Amino acid sequence: MKFKDVRKKGFKSFKPVNETIKLLSSHLSVMPEEKVDTIDALGRILAQNIKSPVDIPHFSRSAMDGYAVKAEDTFGASLKNPKRLKIIDKIKINEVSKTIIRDKTAIEIPTGGPIPIGANAVIKLEDVRRDKDNLEIYFPVAPFKNVAKKGEDVVKGDIILNKGKIIRSQEIALLLASSILKVKVIKKPSVAIITTGSELVKIDETPKVGQIIETNSYTISSLCQVYGGKPVRLNIVKDNEQALMESLNNALNYDIIAFTGGSSVGEFDLIPHVISKRNDSQMLVHGIAMRPGSPTAIFMIKNKPVFCLPGFPVATMISFETFVGYTIRKMMDANELDPRPKVKAILKRQIPSRFGRRDYVRVKLIYDKEQGEYFAEPVRSSGSGIISSAVKADGIMEIPEDLEGYEKNSEIIVKLYLPR
The missing domain is CATH 2.40.340.10 (MoeA, C-terminal, domain IV)
Structure with missing residues (x-):
């Protein structure tokens, strides 16, 4: 789209939000992959499907404190007609019993204990009566009752996480349980944040009449992290064409550039005008059919999106979430482009x-x-x-x-x- 200077003239037309997002999306490319430690992967987006190299659990184990038995030996058990078994061993939590369960025998077992050879069920402590090494069973148990079977949670070779998935704490637990200590994720895009306006002062300064404390860079820096980007706050830039051009040139070292302020139709709304002076800039839109945020402009320079967001704080937030937040997620190939509940x-x-x-x-x-x-x-x-x-x-x-x-x-x- 050819740039048109709207200063002191106003917008003649506005592009719909959906059309803007569709146009923006067509110009975006996915960030490269990088490998990170699983324990540091919280909030990252997977770059590939993950297969488990192991079964989880990798052995059949007891889900209860009780006695490992042959289920068949408990069939028909009742309060009037209990079944009687002989206790032949006791398993500790970190031990594997070498004793084999045979007909009418039982082995005492803790929660998490490996199921001994020959057993196919566990009967709970409270469902039996013990007298020394003799066990009376009053309730039958079905095969594999109270047993967490090998591979019950995850089978070796199964895809456990899909490409584009956001890694949460539970995904980290699953990866570590699968002995996966490193994962390939999409690199976070860096976002250069430039606030503009001769009226702006730093947060530790006392504003005079006509001056405003600059907060937008902190607001969208926080939002940037929420959406998965890596924010880089640059200095406040005065309403000066040369200073703005220098800040733009420096910001092109980053993956995404976001200006705040100076995007509307006033005499000192210079940013779209300055960006358009670069021969390699391409304007996608200036003026979007939305409220707040209608003065938003989007350019591309060297395949990098450059956003000109309004200066009013709420408009900045909404425009950022609608377009920059979307861009961050799109460039990370996220399955969910809008993470908001x-x-x-x-x-x-x-x-x-x-x-x-x-x-x-x-x-x-x-x-x-x-x-x-x-x-x-x-x-x-x-x-x-x-x-x-x-x-x-x-x-x-x-x-x-x-x-x-x-x-x-x-x-x-x-x-x-x-x-x-």
């Missing part, structure tokens, strides 16, 4: 919207115990610069382009803020 809720009041634009509405959730469902209360706000409105909210509801809002009591989907 979703809940159904009943809207507590009517919310109007404009046809042809996607609205992102901050909502607070209230759980009604009697009705067993969530209700969503839109957070009242005067605009996307009100940070407290995001703090009061639990998540975002979207009003799609083909609707003019939602009526009161409509069922909606709320995307919850991360982390939860």
